[in-house]
Amino acid sequence: MHIALHGSDVNLRQLKYFVRVVETANMTRAADDLRIAQPALGMQIKQLEEALGVVLLTRHSRGVSPTAAGAKLFQRAVQILDLVEIARQEVRDDARETIRFGLTPSLMQIIGPELLLLVSERAPRLAFSLNEEMSHLLVDSLHRAELDLILAYEVPDAPGFWKRALYQEDLVLVTAAGNADDAPITFSDALAGPLILPELRDGVRSLVEKTAAEHELGIRLEHEIRSISGIKTMITRGSAAGILPYGTVLAEVSAGTLFARPIVAPVLRRTLYLAGSRKAGQLASLPIIRDVVGSAMRTLSTAMAELGHPLSPAEPSQKA
Structure with missing residues (x-):
């Protein structure tokens, strides 16, 4: 499709490329996302x-930004x-809609099966x-258009994407089964011993x-591990403690293989968001997905008990 302007042709590919450049504010990153060479x-x-x-x-020096005309x-x-996307969907009404949905390991364990079952019941034609x-x-995959919707923590604002805050979750100090103390612990005391933490970009590590x-407290970092299962394995062996979301270790705490102590003074709390792209905002099945996610949040709240804090429904914040 071409759009005639000033006697020349502007095509949809150019508009798509231009939008991605503005969204990323960086030619190199946009080229990577679009899978084309930067000179092209x-x-x-x-x-x-x-x-x-x-x-x-x-x-x-920091990249690119749009002019007033841009x-x-x-x-x-x-x-x-x-x-154009709406028109494409309207002329393919009989086509099966597909949603690529991302969520964290702890959420997959707690509400993943429920999400699948509820979606299959309420939207049987949806490929979920x-x-x-x-x-x-997950945020990286969303921005690369590899996912349509995500349930993720501390999602940053980004042009062309929307997010809706759903839930807040407290972090806990996780110790091996030999340490049976599950009483609250101050943040300074939690930092007194050696810790195993996720990689630098992880939201828990950042918090x-x-x-x-x-x-003005120091951290005794014993190990840095990207894998949540790897962190839990090392904690189980007793080499160090970890600071993790309670949902991440819920199964192990219930089984008695790990202990979790609430952290206080201050409480470490992170926010869970449902986030998506503009395209996801146009999906016919989005209202069903939001309803299903709402039901799953009630399940999450029950599992998390006093360490979870549901938020009142609010309009999604958008950056377009």
């Missing part, structure tokens, strides 16, 4: 600017691409696939380090 992307943007007769992007085009381009990964990796810095 730059040429497409240049041709778009020539067709419109205006400069659309300002290049600077900002106007971004808004219109988003509308055009959304309308679940993908499990840590929150920051622990930020809170420690705010209270």
